[in-house]
Amino acid sequence: MIFLETKNLTKKFGGLVAVNNVDFAIEKGKINAIIGPNGAGKSTFFNLISGFHRPSSGSVIFNGREITTLPSDKIAKLGIARTFQTTNLFEQSTVLDNVIVGHRLRTKSNLLDAILRTPRLKAEEAQCREKAMEVLEFVDLKNVATKLVGGLTQEEKKRTAFALALATNPEIVFLDEPAAGVNPDETEGLAELMKKMASTGITVCLIEHKMQMIMSIADKIMVLNYGEKIAEGRPEEIRNNEMVIKAYLGGSAIA
Amino acid sequence: MAKIFKQRNMISLLIVVAVLFPLITNNTYYVHVMTLSFIWMIGVYGLNLLAGYTGYLSLAHAGFFAIGAYSIGILTVKAGMNFWGAFILSLLITCVIGLVVGLIAFRTKEHFFAIYTLCLGYILYLIIDKWDSLTEGVRGLIGIPAPASIGPIKFETEISHYYLVLFFLLLVVLIMYRIIHSLTGRTYIAIRNSEDLAKTIGISTMKNKLTVFVLSTFFAGLSGALYASFVRFIGPDIGAISITFDLLTYLLVGGIGTLSGPLVGTTLIVWLSQQLQGFQEYRMLIFGPVLTLLVIFYPRGIVGAVSSWYTKLISKKDHQRILRPTKVRSGASIEAEKEVKEG
Amino acid sequence: MEILIQQLFNGLTIGSVYALVALGLTLVYGILHIPNFAHGALYMMGGYITLTMMTKFGLHYWIAIFVSIILVGLIGVLMERFVFHPLREAPPIHDKIAAIGILLFLEAFAQFYWGAEYQSMPTPYGQVVQIMGLTFTMQRILIVVAALVVMLLLYLFLKKTFMGATIIAMSQNREGANLVGVNTNKVAMLTFMISGGLAAIASSLSSPINLVFPGMGQLVILKAFVIIILGGMGSIPGAIVGGYILGFSESLGATYISNDYKDIIAFILLVIILTVKPTGLFSKGGQH
Numbered sequence: 086m087i088f089l090e091t092k093n094l095t096k097k098f099g100g101l102v103a104v105n106n107v108d109f110a111i112e113k114g115k116i117n118a119i120i121g122p123n124g125a126g127k128s129t130f131f132n133l134i135s136g137f138h139r140p141s142s143g144s145v146i147f148n149g150r151e152i153t154t155l156p157s158d159k160i161a162k163l164g165i166a167r168t169f170q171t172t173n174l175f176e177q178s179t180v181l182d183n184v185i186v187g188h189r190l191r192t193k194s195n196l197l198d199a200i201l202r203t204p205r206l207k208a209e210e211a212q213c214r215e216k217a218m219e220v221l222e223f224v225d226l227k228n229v230a231t232k233l234v235g236g237l238t239q240e241e242k243k244r245t246a247f248a249l250a251l252a253t254n255p256e257i258v259f260l261d262e263p264a265a266g267v268n269p270d271e272t273e274g275l276a277e278l279m280k281k282m283a284s285t286g287i288t289v290c291l292i293e294h295k296m297q298m299i300m301s302i303a304d305k306i307m308v309l310n311y312g313e314k315i316a317e318g319r320p321e322e323i324r325n326n327e328m329v330i331k332a333y334l335g336g337s338a339i340a
Numbered sequence: 341m342a343k344i345f346k347q348r349n350m351i352s353l354l355i356v357v358a359v360l361f362p363l364i365t366n367n368t369y370y371v372h373v374m375t376l377s378f379i380w381m382i383g384v385y386g387l388n389l390l391a392g393y394t395g396y397l398s399l400a401h402a403g404f405f406a407i408g409a410y411s412i413g414i415l416t417v418k419a420g421m422n423f424w425g426a427f428i429l430s431l432l433i434t435c436v437i438g439l440v441v442g443l444i445a446f447r448t449k450e451h452f453f454a455i456y457t458l459c460l461g462y463i464l465y466l467i468i469d470k471w472d473s474l475t476e477g478v479r480g481l482i483g484i485p486a487p488a489s490i491g492p493i494k495f496e497t498e499i500s501h502y503y504l505v506l507f508f509l510l511l512v513v514l515i516m517y518r519i520i521h522s523l524t525g526r527t528y529i530a531i532r533n534s535e536d537l538a539k540t541i542g543i544s545t546m547k548n549k550l551t552v553f554v555l556s557t558f559f560a561g562l563s564g565a566l567y568a569s570f571v572r573f574i575g576p577d578i579g580a581i582s583i584t585f586d587l588l589t590y591l592l593v594g595g596i597g598t599l600s601g602p603l604v605g606t607t608l609i610v611w612l613s614q615q616l617q618g619f620q621e622y623r624m625l626i627f628g629p630v631l632t633l634l635v636i637f638y639p640r641g642i643v644g645a646v647s648s649w650y651t652k653l654i655s656k657k658d659h660q661r662i663l664r665p666t667k668v669r670s671g672a673s674i675e676a677e678k679e680v681k682e683g
Numbered sequence: 684m685e686i687l688i689q690q691l692f693n694g695l696t697i698g699s700v701y702a703l704v705a706l707g708l709t710l711v712y713g714i715l716h717i718p719n720f721a722h723g724a725l726y727m728m729g730g731y732i733t734l735t736m737m738t739k740f741g742l743h744y745w746i747a748i749f750v751s752i753i754l755v756g757l758i759g760v761l762m763e764r765f766v767f768h769p770l771r772e773a774p775p776i777h778d779k780i781a782a783i784g785i786l787l788f789l790e791a792f793a794q795f796y797w798g799a800e801y802q803s804m805p806t807p808y809g810q811v812v813q814i815m816g817l818t819f820t821m822q823r824i825l826i827v828v829a830a831l832v833v834m835l836l837l838y839l840f841l842k843k844t845f846m847g848a849t850i851i852a853m854s855q856n857r858e859g860a861n862l863v864g865v866n867t868n869k870v871a872m873l874t875f876m877i878s879g880g881l882a883a884i885a886s887s888l889s890s891p892i893n894l895v896f897p898g899m900g901q902l903v904i905l906k907a908f909v910i911i912i913l914g915g916m917g918s919i920p921g922a923i924v925g926g927y928i929l930g931f932s933e934s935l936g937a938t939y940i941s942n943d944y945k946d947i948i949a950f951i952l953l954v955i956i957l958t959v960k961p962t963g964l965f966s967k968g969g970q971h
Contacts, residue, residue: 135540161542169540175533186526190542196551199522200515210523253541397776444954447961450775451718451916455908456957458720459950462905466950470943581901585787592780622795628788635777635784636769 088113088288089134089165089257094143096129096312103129105312106143111257111305116283117290118299120323121309122332127292128170130309131259135167136160148256162190166255170262172246176235180226180245181217183234187252188216213252220251224278240271247278257288264295276302300324308332351513354603358506362499375502377610378509379566384590384602385512386559391588392597393520394552395532399584400441400457403464404557406579408434408564410468413481413574423488427565434561435554442553446546449535461581469576480575484568505566512559513603520599528552532597589627592634595641604642688817690934696823696892698930699830703885704903705910705922706837707878713854713917714874717767720782722882723904724789729755729883730895731797734804744807748887752880758789759879760872768871793897806891826888833884834923837877841919850874854917902946909953 089111096104104126111117119127132138134145136157144153152160174183192213198206221227224244229237234245243263250258263279264272276298283289293299299306300320308316308323310332316323323329362371383405391397411430415421421429441460448456468475475481487495487504495501519525530538531545538545568574577583594605613623638645704726711719729751736747762785770778808821841847849865850873886899893899910929914921929949937945 137536137539156544157539158542158544161540167540169537173534173537175529178529178533182526186523186530186543187541189523189527189530192523194523196519196524196555199519199524202518202522206522206524213523249537249541391776395774395776397779444958448957449961451712451716451779452912452957452961454779455718455912456953459905459909459953462902463947463950463954466944466947585783588780588783589787621799622791624787624791625795628784628786628791631784631787632766632781633784635773635781636766639773639777 087111088148089290090146091130091134092144092146094130094133094145095141096126096133096138097141102312104133104140104309107309107312107314109307109314109317111288111290113288114283114286115288115304116279116302117288118303118306119290119292119309120294120296120299120306124311125309126312127309128261129312131167131261131292134160135165135259158190161253161255164254164256165259166250166253166257167259168243168246168250168261168263170265172242174234174242174245174249177233179231179233180221180237180241180248181214181230183245184217184221184248184252185213187220187249188213188254190253191216216252216254217248220248223251223281224248238271240267240275243267243275244278247282251282251287255287257290258282260289260291262292262294264293264298272298350600351517355510359503362502368498371498371502373610373614375498375505375570376567377606378502378505379563379570380587380590380610381602381606382509382512382566383560383563384587384594384606385516386556386563387587387591388596388598388602389516389519389528389559390552390556392591392601393525393532394528394549395535396549396553397454398445398457398553398556399454399581400461400464401556401560401587402579402581402583403461404434404438404560405564405567405583405587406464406468406574406576407437408561409568409574409578410475410481410564411561412565413484413568414474416485417481417483423485423569424490427487427569430565431558431561434564435558438554438557438561439550441557442550446549446553458581461579461584465576465579465581468579475576478576480573481568482573484572484574486572487569501570505570508562508566512562513599517599585624589631591641592631593627593641595643595645596639598640598643598647601641601643608642685817686938690938691931692817692819692823694931694934695927696826696930697933698927699827700885700889700926701903701906701910701929702923702926703830703833703881703888705907705914705926706834706919707881707885708904708907709911709914709917709919709922710850710854710874710881711878712911713919714850714871715763715767715771717778717782718908718916719762719878720779720904721762721785721789722878722907723900724786725755725759725879725882725900726886726903727793727897727900728758728789729879730804730886730890730899731793732883733887734802734890734895735797737805744805748884751883751887755883756876756879759875759882763872763875768868790897790900797895797897799897801894801896803894804887804890808891820892822891826892829884829888833881837881846870846873906949909949912953913956 087110091107091109094104094107094109095102107130109119119130121127129138133140136152136155136159140153144151146152147160147163147165150163152163152165155163192209194203194206194209197203218227218230221230224247226241226244226248229241234242237245247258247260247263250260260279264275267275272295279289279291280302291299303320306316306318306320306323307314308326308329310328315328315332316326318326361374365371383401386404387398387401408430411433412426415426415429416423419426445453445456445460469477471477486501489495493500495504519528527538527543527548530541530543531548535545564578567578590605590609591602592605593609594603595601609627613620634641640648704722707725708719708722711717711722732751732754733744733747736742736750737744740747742750766781766785767778770781806822808825810821812819812821812824841851849870853865853867853870885903906929910925911918911922913928914923914925929952932952933945933948936948940948
């Protein structure tokens with residue numbers, strides 16, 4: 086079942102075409118991956134879906150609803166979460182404090198609630214805290230919940246970023262190079278975590294350079310090169326695709 | 341040991357000291373200086389909420405301070421309104437102007453925002469300075485009434501005025517405390533930390549920034565209105581950019597993005613300046629470099645430095661406790677972590 | 684008609700000064716992405732140093748300006764080394780506050796050392812010349828010509844020399860420049876040196892027709908910011924064109940609208956620009 090879809094998605098920056106006419110369909114509950122050489126337009130593609138850039142043309146459809154021109158906070162509310170390459174977390178604050186605010190979008194209390202300390206605010210704060218603990222448990226970080234993010238390992242930071250995305254109650258998460266800067270053992274752990282996410286019904290879409298990991302966990306892969314989709318399919322199809330091998334200069338990176 | 345430093349106890353202690361202060365000193369001049377400090381603190385909190393907790397440096401806050409002051413001045417002196425009516429109206433005026441300005445200002449980001457507000461502050465100053473028929477221009481507004489009595493409570497003496505200002509300051513601190521320790525405050529901090537990340541977790545940054553801006557101008561306006569009714573005379577200089585820089589210095593020295601920073605920084609500098617009369621004119625010879633050195637070495641000011649030193653101390657003790665097999669880990673470490681968050 | 688021409692010429696004079704100040708500001712912004720709020724203080728220091736060199740040491744106007752360029756340039760380099768360089772990884776709010784600290788210090792220093800009163804700068808070019816029935820002071824003509832010469836020299840330096848090329852390269856892509864072996868520290872210092880020098884030239888040229896006082900840089904720097912937002916932050920031609928545009932609109936505004944409010948024109952222009960296009964008029968791409 087098609088869950089999120091892009092049609093003729095195009096983004097131009099001045100004269101440069103970063104994403105060119107890309108059609109891509111993401112299936113529900115699966116792990117989808119986008120690969121491609123540096124500068125292929127992968128991150129721009131993410132930015133288009135999550136509302137950070139407005140496409141020059143084309144559309145994004147989520148759950149049968151057009152979301153092309155929605156601002157990013159509205160998109161998040163619909164259940165689309167994302168992470169960044171650089172996690173962008175607040176290093177001087179604890180893991181828990183970083184994650185609590187992730188559930189904010191599901192709450193209603195406002196400034197006045199805060200100033201008057203209304204029961205609604207208290208209830209929602211408890212709710213956010215509970216949600217944060219729940220997702221920290223899910224990503225296996227409960228034991229470092231009170232540590233400062235600045236003192237975490239790179240892998241733990243990535244997990245924290247996952248937790249923050251999960252705290253928004255997403256139906257689909259976009260992960261921008263989740264395993265960058267993480268050693269092979271830990272990469273495996275992150276791959277397991279992504280599988281776990283998918284098994285609980287959360288659709289995963291990731292950008293990644295680590296081919297071995299992608300090939301082992303992805304259900305479907307799209308390859309971008311110079312902003313254009315050059316291939317799409319199951320891992321074994323991609324592995325043997327000549328266009329893809331050519332794009333990666335001899336294909337050594339793929340095998 | 342740690343219990344004594346608990347934030348709640350510290351606050352209670354400070355309040356007691358503040359309440360007893362006029363009774364202890366007997367020196368009306370000191371009371372006068374302290375009242376002025378309290379008034380500045382309110383304005384500094386406005387700047388802190390915006391710059392410290394939301395990450396947007398506004399250089400127009402003296403302008404909003406002046407709007408509050410001039411509104412109440414004009415409404416009472418020229419329009420003959422009663423004091424409290426004018427007081428409330430002047431706060432409203434500040435907020436409305438703040439809202440309009442914010443709507444435009446937040447189309448810009450970072451550097452553009454700072455430059456925009458810097459220029460805006462100058463426009464506000466220029467309007468006050470040049471619009472003679474409304475503001476009396478360089479002559480200034482004279483004869484602003486002291487706060488009218490509320491029932492049996494009169495505000496004619498220095499001391500009663502002191503308590504009135506203290507009341508508003510405590511109100512502002514309470515509001516700040518509650519905001520910072522709530523989901524709403526977390527939302528603002530998330531925006532300061534990374535606006536991109538905040539957006540992806542579904543925070544409407546524009547709406548939140550605008551709310552902060554209006555509340556922040558409200559504090560500045562309140563501070564200005566109190567100033568006008570306390571000093572009873574205002575000139576265009578209160579809207580000059582140098583006042584914004586003063587507020588910024590108080591905030592930076594005390595600790596930007598910390599709850600008690602405005603109290604510490606303002607008290608310290610206002611008293612220092614008072615002690616060194618004649619120094620006033622050249623104070624920036626010292627405070628200028630202090631400002632620069634602070635952001636390089638102690639970006640979170642005195643309060644930030646003390647609290648991180650305290651955290652280190654606690655974690656060292658904790659560490660020793662872990663090494664020595666003892667029973668239960670005390671609440672100290674949790675508190676220390678809280679300290680980091682709250683400053 | 685005569686008034687119009689006179690005013691256009693005045694606009695050209697003011698515009699030349701603005702353009703020089705804005706050039707320094709935009710160069711620094713282009714390289715380091717710092718809105719240098721202390722740039723106005725450099726302008727002020729330039730005025731005072733030239734004045735002191737002339738009155739205290741009896742130097743000739745041009746030699747005094749030369750000394751001023753060197754000294755103010757050095758102040759710029761010190762700022763870069765001891766303040767902006769250590770802060771390059773800090774949150775963006777920090778270098779703005781640090782710059783404000785420097786500004787406050789320099790202004791207080793000027794007031795302390797040279798006094799708060801307005802001083803006038805003597806000039807060897809006080810004569811008045813008649814061209815086609817119009818009167819011009821030599822100093823104003825000098826400002827226009829000197830500014831053009833300085834801009835031409837700057838252009839040649841940036842386009843024709845290796846050091847200049849590295850400045851351009853770095854303003855286009857800092858990481859890239861770093862990769863291809865440009866010494867970014869050196870370029871940053873050089874840029875601050877040039878920026879300070881330009882500020883010193885601008886104030887030394889304009890001081891004989893204006894006055895020298897501790898707050899002389901405040902309005903100028905604000906307007907320079909308006910100019911570089913108008914012309915695109917970091918854009919060199921933008922700073923020049925923007926400078927002249929503002930100069931003309933001010934002198935015409937002062938004559939035909941109101942002399943009292945002429946200073947506000949720049950800021951209203953800015954508010955309009957940022958309302959319509961939050962990233963400045965000629966910015967490429969977006970802030971994001």
